[in-house]
Amino acid sequence: MTVPHLTTALSGPMPDLERKILQATPTIEHWLRAQWQEHAAPFYASVDLRNSGFKLAPVDTNLFPGGFNNLNADFHPLCVQAAMGAVEKICPDARGALLIPENHTRNTFYLQNVAALQTILRHAGMHVRIGSLLPDLKEPLEVEVPGGAKLRLEPLERHGNRIGVAGFDPCVVLLNNDLSAGLPEILLGLEQTVLPPLHAGWFTRRKSNHFAAYQEVATEFAQLIGIDPWLINPFFEKCGRINFQERKGEECLEGYVTEILDDIRAKYREYGIQQDPFVIVKADAGTYGMGVMTVKDPSEVRGLNRKQRNKMAVVKEGLEVHEVLVQEGVYTFESVNEAPAEPVVYMIDHFVVGGFYRVHMSRGTDQNLNAPGMQFVPLAFEAPCSAPNPDDPGCPPNRFYAYGVIGRLALLASAIELEQTDPALAEEQAAAQPRVAPY
């Protein structure tokens, strides 16, 4: 359980914010317990964090996390325990789980993630089979995964309102496919529990909804421990009508970039921060670090050349970008072997089960690190601090506690976001509204 050598984060004094979070541990855990009584955590999530020393904030929350293979192997039991707890709460009677992964059969890193997930669920005591959305899959496909494991991808079968694979009728369907390509008909109207719910998929999910929910959570949390909410919450705005190819909506974008840069500048002045403010412009729907750019001056979003426009216009699965999130950029002050690094926190149910640093040798501290060439350094979270002295607040592994807290705030925001965007709930609420006759 070795902690990577972090040239800044772990050798300097602990930033004030982390110390405040650490000191408020009992208050925070008590508050979180109450939140989880009110809101059901998604089955799993990963949260990308940025720690600039003065500010620690989530910048992306993934509800279909890949990368379980990148977690420290020591934390596998933690994943299993959390998965057992989740199954117990969501469907104690479940015996069989159907895992539906992405269609990347040639991405061996992703396949390792699927194998890791399958192992976690098996060790949690489930029968697990893998059902594939590959459109032309007629027979089970065996793919080899580095390390010697074999994955068996089977064609999905639907019978009435139930889905499964040949000879296997699962109680629960676990999606590890983020539905960027849209909602497949075969998943519609299932009577089985689907985790996370379909409306968590990128065909309908919006980052702006997530960060709006996060803003509420962050504000309440900041009040709880007596800090400025900005220290954990990046400014953001949404541009709803963009067409990069047709160069429509650039003024809106420029306006919001200006506004947010001004807001950051004011905060930097307030805190005496010397760095240049920057914003991240990214697709409001979508993932994989596609369609992301760093902007330091509003003029940069006006004069986009063809290459830049192409890059921003289309994300994963060819999804066109018409809505864009403009988010305050957070410098990372962490590095691993002198390359900029950002922590990614993994959760199952409402428990932190591990994490890693995403490291990119050829990127700057003000850039998106989720890009080809990135590497992963597994993290040891919450390691014991019983020796030499549990009372020493500087006890190194405890520094990761803050990451786990901010990760869980983003998770809580996801729980609230999924409630707010639940189509079934929206219908119910509409039905419960007193109707006014049309005359």
Added chain:
Amino acid sequence: MTVPHLTTALSGPMPDLERKILQATPTIEHWLRAQWQEHAAPFYASVDLRNSGFKLAPVDTNLFPGGFNNLNADFHPLCVQAAMGAVEKICPDARGALLIPENHTRNTFYLQNVAALQTILRHAGMHVRIGSLLPDLKEPLEVEVPGGAKLRLEPLERHGNRIGVAGFDPCVVLLNNDLSAGLPEILLGLEQTVLPPLHAGWFTRRKSNHFAAYQEVATEFAQLIGIDPWLINPFFEKCGRINFQERKGEECLEGYVTEILDDIRAKYREYGIQQDPFVIVKADAGTYGMGVMTVKDPSEVRGLNRKQRNKMAVVKEGLEVHEVLVQEGVYTFESVNEAPAEPVVYMIDHFVVGGFYRVHMSRGTDQNLNAPGMQFVPLAFEAPCSAPNPDDPGCPPNRFYAYGVIGRLALLASAIELEQTDPALAEEQAAAQPRVAPY
């Protein structure tokens, strides 16, 4: 996360029983989930197991476990996560926990256990103070623990029906004192949640009640996975009126020893086992491996000499032994560095959080190993088996799964035992009975 070198257990082929348990994983976990819907797990427990290769059984279940300091440090996060879950279920609103330890202020091993427990609870987000039952403690006492930590033992204070220490009114009281010396008045009628409940204390608890509950659990479980319940359940009987000093009750003891030895002999014949049957005679109440003897011939319990009688007559805190459990002895076929070893499984809530081998250089494979001179070798339970191949059933760490299962069966038995012996429930049931008029 190294697994100790086990000359027999891990080098030979996996025993049939372990394989059966491993193969039934989804069935077992599904059944256990249903059990935990019905029965509330004690806050924590440790279970001593014996694995003879053909038989794997619990021989003692401790509801006030010491030895958390002996767990593999890698599993600390697992303890924290399970403790968080337990607090959430039992008293989500809790902020402060009062830990009441044993009065052994000079036993540095035990103090390390208290420090480990305190750290677990703190990392689970609780304020933790230690309240001592030491009768003459007037001022807080600071004791140093190997490793540099300091424990602060504070005098208990009672205000009305609440207990605490100076300036600290906890929501929950966690006992790590097994109440062998009786039930202190200061703990009576508290309005705070006390974990485990007072009637789990040795002043009233009986091993025979535990093993009677375990027998039911083992029978149902054996049916579930299609095995002979004897393979996981040791025969036992209780002698209720013994006085070793006055040599009373020896016939009863001799009778039961004969009976159980005969029963074991019949089973050994059935399974073609060549070893000599033996029984363990031990106090029905009490712990610390005191008052325990190995018996291979009924005559041995008749002619006890003074030294043997003294050893059996009194256990921890001077508690006199008048009730005795006669239990089938289970050979251990495990060894660490050629010394006999038995696994001890630790649980918090209903999760296995670690374990160790108790090893004794100068004891035999048919003897109690819980005796001065024992050593502890931390175990890595449920380590990941994702590489090289998760489908390989011989994948070494999975062999420990069986220990976790039998440990949890004993835990379930404790949950049922505590329901059955709950004085409050007994009163309620008596009140609910239709009364028959006395004429």
